[in-house]
Amino acid sequence: xxxxxxxxxxxxxxxxxxxxxxxxxxxxxxxxxxxxxxxxxxxxxxxxxxxxxxxxxxxxxxxxxxxxxxxxxxxxxxxxxxxxxxxxxxxxxxxxxxxxxxxxxxxxxxxxxxxxxxxxxxxxxxxxxxxxxxxxxxxxxxxxxxxxxxxxxxxxxxxxxxxxxxxxxxxxxxxxxxxxxxxxxxxxxxxxxxxxxxxxxxxxxxxxxxxxxxxxxxxxxxxxxxxxxxxxxxxxxxxxxxxxxxxxxxxxxxxxxxxxxxxxxxxxxxxxxxxxxxxxxxxx
Amino acid sequence: xxxxxxxxxxxxxxxxxxxxxxxxxxxxxxxxxxxxxxxxxxxxxxxxxxxxxxxxxxxxxxxxxxxxxxxxxxxxxxxxxxxxxxxxxxxxxxxxxxxxxxxxxxxxxxxxxxxxxxxxxxxxxxxxxxxxxxxxxxxxxxxxxxxxxxxxxxxxxxxxxxxxxxxxxxxxxxxxxxxxxxxxxxxxxxxxxxxxxxxxxxxxxxxxxxxxxxxxxxxxxxxxxxxxxxxxxxxxxxxxxxxxxxxxxxxxxxxxxxxxxxxxxxxxxxxxxxxxxxxx
Amino acid sequence: xxxxxxxxxxxxxxxxxxxxxxxxxxxxxxxxxxxxxxxxxxxxxxxxxxxxxxxxxxxxxxxxxxxxxxxxxxxxxxxxxxxxxxxxxxxxxxxxxxxxxxxxxxxxxxxxxxxxxxxxxxxxxxxxxxxxxxxxxxxxxxxxxxxxxxxxxxxxxxxxxxxxxxxxxxxxxxxxxxxxxxxxxxxxxxxxxxxxxxxxxxxxxxxxxxxxxxxxxxxxxxxxxxxxxxxxxxxxxxxxxxxxxxxxxxxxxxx
Numbered sequence: 001x002x003x004x005x006x007x008x009x010x011x012x013x014x015x016x017x018x019x020x021x022x023x024x025x026x027x028x029x030x031x032x033x034x035x036x037x038x039x040x041x042x043x044x045x046x047x048x049x050x051x052x053x054x055x056x057x058x059x060x061x062x063x064x065x066x067x068x069x070x071x072x073x074x075x076x077x078x079x080x081x082x083x084x085x086x087x088x089x090x091x092x093x094x095x096x097x098x099x100x101x102x103x104x105x106x107x108x109x110x111x112x113x114x115x116x117x118x119x120x121x122x123x124x125x126x127x128x129x130x131x132x133x134x135x136x137x138x139x140x141x142x143x144x145x146x147x148x149x150x151x152x153x154x155x156x157x158x159x160x161x162x163x164x165x166x167x168x169x170x171x172x173x174x175x176x177x178x179x180x181x182x183x184x185x186x187x188x189x190x191x192x193x194x195x196x197x198x199x200x201x202x203x204x205x206x207x208x209x210x211x212x213x214x215x216x217x218x219x220x221x222x223x224x225x226x227x228x229x230x231x232x233x234x235x236x237x238x239x240x241x242x243x244x245x246x247x248x249x250x251x252x253x254x255x256x257x258x259x260x261x262x263x264x265x266x267x268x269x270x271x272x273x274x275x276x277x278x279x280x281x282x283x284x
Numbered sequence: 285x286x287x288x289x290x291x292x293x294x295x296x297x298x299x300x301x302x303x304x305x306x307x308x309x310x311x312x313x314x315x316x317x318x319x320x321x322x323x324x325x326x327x328x329x330x331x332x333x334x335x336x337x338x339x340x341x342x343x344x345x346x347x348x349x350x351x352x353x354x355x356x357x358x359x360x361x362x363x364x365x366x367x368x369x370x371x372x373x374x375x376x377x378x379x380x381x382x383x384x385x386x387x388x389x390x391x392x393x394x395x396x397x398x399x400x401x402x403x404x405x406x407x408x409x410x411x412x413x414x415x416x417x418x419x420x421x422x423x424x425x426x427x428x429x430x431x432x433x434x435x436x437x438x439x440x441x442x443x444x445x446x447x448x449x450x451x452x453x454x455x456x457x458x459x460x461x462x463x464x465x466x467x468x469x470x471x472x473x474x475x476x477x478x479x480x481x482x483x484x485x486x487x488x489x490x491x492x493x494x495x496x497x498x499x500x501x502x503x504x505x506x507x508x509x510x511x512x513x514x515x516x517x518x519x520x521x522x523x524x525x526x527x528x529x530x531x532x533x534x535x536x537x538x539x540x541x542x543x544x545x546x547x548x549x550x551x552x553x554x555x556x557x558x559x560x561x562x563x564x
Numbered sequence: 565x566x567x568x569x570x571x572x573x574x575x576x577x578x579x580x581x582x583x584x585x586x587x588x589x590x591x592x593x594x595x596x597x598x599x600x601x602x603x604x605x606x607x608x609x610x611x612x613x614x615x616x617x618x619x620x621x622x623x624x625x626x627x628x629x630x631x632x633x634x635x636x637x638x639x640x641x642x643x644x645x646x647x648x649x650x651x652x653x654x655x656x657x658x659x660x661x662x663x664x665x666x667x668x669x670x671x672x673x674x675x676x677x678x679x680x681x682x683x684x685x686x687x688x689x690x691x692x693x694x695x696x697x698x699x700x701x702x703x704x705x706x707x708x709x710x711x712x713x714x715x716x717x718x719x720x721x722x723x724x725x726x727x728x729x730x731x732x733x734x735x736x737x738x739x740x741x742x743x744x745x746x747x748x749x750x751x752x753x754x755x756x757x758x759x760x761x762x763x764x765x766x767x768x769x770x771x772x773x774x775x776x777x778x779x780x781x782x783x784x785x786x787x788x789x790x791x792x793x794x795x796x797x798x799x800x801x802x803x804x805x806x807x808x809x810x811x812x813x814x815x816x817x818x819x
Contacts, residue, residue, distance in 0.1 A: 016468070017468055018468070021468075022375055025367060025370070025371050025375070026371050026375060026377055028367065029364075029367055029368045029371040029372075029383075030379075030383065032364050032367075032368065033368065033383055033386060033387070035412070036432075036435060036436050036439070037386050037387070037389050037390075037436070037439075038386065039401075039405055039411070039412070040393075040398060040401035040402055040405065040436070041389070041401075043401045043404050043405055043411075044397060044401050047404060082310075085306075086306065086307065086310045089302075089303045089306040089307050089310075090303070090307040090311075092299060092303040093300060093303035093304045093307055096295070096297050097292060097293070097295055097297065097300050098292060098293035098295070099291060099292030099293070099300075100291045100292065101291075105307070105311075107547070107551070108311060108315070108316070109311065110547075111315055111319070111547075112315060114493055114497075114543045114544075114546060114547050115319075115497065115540065115543055116496065116497025116498075116499070116517055116539055116543070117395075117497060117499055117500070117517070118497070118499050118517035118518075118520050118521060118536075119322070119497065119517070119520070119536045119539055119540055119543075122322065122520060122524070122532060122533075122536050123318040123319055123321050123322045123536075124318060125524065126321045126322055126325055126529070126533065127317075127318055127321045129529075131527070131529050132321075133321060154314075154318075157314050158314055158315060158318060161314055161315060177295070177297060178661055178663055178665035179665050179666075179667055179668070180297055181296060181297070181632055181652075181659075181661070181665065182659065182661060182665035182666075182667075182730075183667075183678070183682070184296055184297070184632075184652040184653055185630055185632070185652055185653075185655075185657055185658070185659040185731075186678050186679030186682065186730065186731075186734055187653045187656070187679050187682055187683060187734060188653065188678075188679075188682040189298075189653065189682070190297070190298030190299045191299075192682045193297075194299065196678075196682070197667055200669040200670075201668065201669060212391075212392070215392050215394075218394070219393070219394025219395070219396070219397070220394070221394060221395045221396040221399075221499065221500035222395065222497075222499035222500055222517065225499070225500075225521065226520075226521060226524065239394055239395075239396035239397070239500070240396075242396050242397065242400065243396055243400075243504075246400050246403075246504065251404070254400060255400065255404075258394075258396070258397040258400060258401075261393075261394045261396075261397050262393060262397055264392075265389070265392035265393040265394070265397075266392075268392045269385055269388050269389070269391075269392050270385075272388070272392075273385045273388075293593075294633075294634055296631060296632045296633075296652050
């Protein structure tokens with residue numbers, strides 16, 4: 001049987017979809033992503049600028065908005081370093097040592113991921129709210145946790161707990177312990193080894209984890225909703241302020257504030273992508 | 285040798301005690317103790333009381349909406365997530381990298397921002413809302429709105445779980461199938477899909493778990509009409525505002541139980557697939 | 565790579581070579597015993613090869629001497645003192661890992677200088693002194709011109725020499741090498757093994773190296789210890805061991 005008798009396929013592999021099928025698949029995928037993912041992004045930008053650049057700036061500089069921005073940054077400044085320190089400690093213990101119960105520990109660390117944000121906020125109300133475990137004690141000592149900044153910080157701490165650890169643990173596990181052992185034989189103390197050998201090897205993963213933790217800390221809505229009391233100018237974070245503005249039909253103002261967070265999201269994604277591309281290029 | 289040596293392998297690296305101490309203390313303080321407050325309070329209520337609360341008409345409706353729509357969204361995410369993961373991994377086209385990065389958007393975008401964007405898009409006077417109204421479909425303020433929001437939120441879980449598996453698929457298996465006479469569709473169905481299936485299940489479970497707990501993306505578009513489009517997390521907040529701590533606790537306990545169950549399911553499917561195929 | 569030139573190493577570098585005694589050392593990981601009642605006297609200044617198939621426990625023994633593992637039973641002594649009184653850092657052991665374990669984010673020069681830069685302020689040499697030592701070692705190891713390169717940019721043979729230079733920089737009392745030529749091709753192995761012998765002769769350090777390649781061990785070692793299943797089957801000079809193998813295993817392994 002001569003070659004001419006066999007059906008000719010387009011240049012490419014024997015086992016592959018037809019060009020038509022591929023085009024269709026790509027089209028459907030892009031339309032889906034366009035509708036569900038791209039459109040919301042475009043809306044944020046469009047609505048934020050609905051009243052022009054001047055309107056945008058006014059919305060940001062409005063006192064309640066500034067207070068919300070300040071509170072959001074304060075919370076992030078508290079939460080991110082704490083969770084980063086925890087993430088490093090947990091990753092050191094889990095990745096460089098062998099012990100029983102490692103799986104259980106990793107699962108426990110992942111717990112906040114699988115709990116609904118509203119439930120996350122609720123548990124702190126149950127602990128520190130007026131009818132909570134410590135409610136009476138706190139009232140007696142005039143300490144406000146719920147409906148005040150500490151409560152928001154705690155709820156945010158809970159929700160963003162796993163982010164840094166999750167970035168660090170797999171990487172440190174795959175890097176092994178050889179370099180640390182070498183540093184020890186060369187006379188470095190434990191801390192010196194950690195600072196000069198371990199940390200530099202995970203710096204990009206640490207950055208990604210910190211950025212993700214930060215993005216979530218600044219953007220957390222459900223948990224903070226429960227815990228904050230929505231007191232204008234005092235206990236509103238940016239997302240809560242966005243909600244208030246939206247519900248009052250100050251749409252442009254709401255989106256102006258929201259666009260700040262959207263921009264943060266894009267920067268976070270951009271860095272994450274750049275780091276992964278770098279790591280892929282190095283390994284591949 | 286200290287007592288520790290019994291349950292861990294001794295290592296020349298120092299700092300285990302300190303690192304573990306910090307880890308466990310922080311974990312207990314931030315996660316375990318707060319969660320236990322819920323568990324203890326819920327067990328204080330007793331199973332009977334929780335069931336009674338759960339069977340209240342409004343609560344039942346909220347649970348049905350929450351779990352039902354989350355499941356539907358997860359199913360749709362599986363369908364399109366698989367397609368998108370395949371397209372992003374196997375094909376080359378301009379803008380592929382951009383769309384690949386775009387898939388992560390729900391991970392980084394705050395839920396409230398997503399919420400108001402989707403609400404604006406699908407509101408009766410919104411870009412999509414108006415177009416859909418012309419064919420008689422109302423999305424905003426109905427469970428369909430919730431569905432749209434949860435599809436958005438859950439998609440990356442499916443795509444990111446499945447993508448590594450697709451990358452690792454051996455082309456030679458597909459080529460062998462072709463040489464044995466199978467059509468492309470048959471090959472995809474009988475050779476590729478079974479390898480992807482466990483990851484697909486895991487991704488679906490993750491999307492479902494996320495959808496069940498979702499709040500910010502949903503409440504703006506849903507309309508939050510009791511018995512119709514009110515989700516369980518919102519009902520918890522409503523109960524709290526009415527100082528019905530018991531009601532809030534009961535619903536939260538149910539959701540927590542479901543979260544744990546899903547965690548278990550996800551771990552189980554992952555170890556099953558690891559054993560079966562050596563993949564995750 | 566051209567054949568390594570004659571090695572010049574200033575005698576002042578290296579202190580008194582040490583006696584290492586291993587007395588009744590046993591170690592198990594989980595169920596299997598990896599080392600079973602090992603007794604070994606390593607003479608000061610000798611070049612000893614630990615030879616055996618994989619799983620014979622030779623790497624574990626080496627790590628034990630370094631302090632990277634601890635024995636379940638028995639003791640390791642340096643010049644008579646119990647080594648378990650000393651931490652890994654205090655033992656001043658030069659260890660060359662099988663995978664080299666170079667610090668991937670540091671340049672070659674920084675890698676070699678590392679052991680000197682982590683010393684506490686009081687005992688740390690001046691920057692110029694450190695730089696001088698690094699330069700001398702780089703000449704000795706024929707790494708000229710590679711100061712600013714990173715490990716990922718080096719060949720296997722170059723990495724190995726950097727690892728060795730790094731270990732020598734701290735003026736160790738003992739030099740331990742774990743399958744130093746394992747990952748290199750045959751020609752490079754042959755050249756490097758001769759050159760390792762030269763380094764040993766110049767520095768006079770007590771040197772122990774692990775290998776599964778009997779030709780390598782027999783060619784350069786002063787003595788060879790053959791391990792099998794956690795036990796030493798025979799120790800002796802290469803010629804003796806070859807002429808009078810103590811067991812069928814030894815006879816078999818040496819062919």
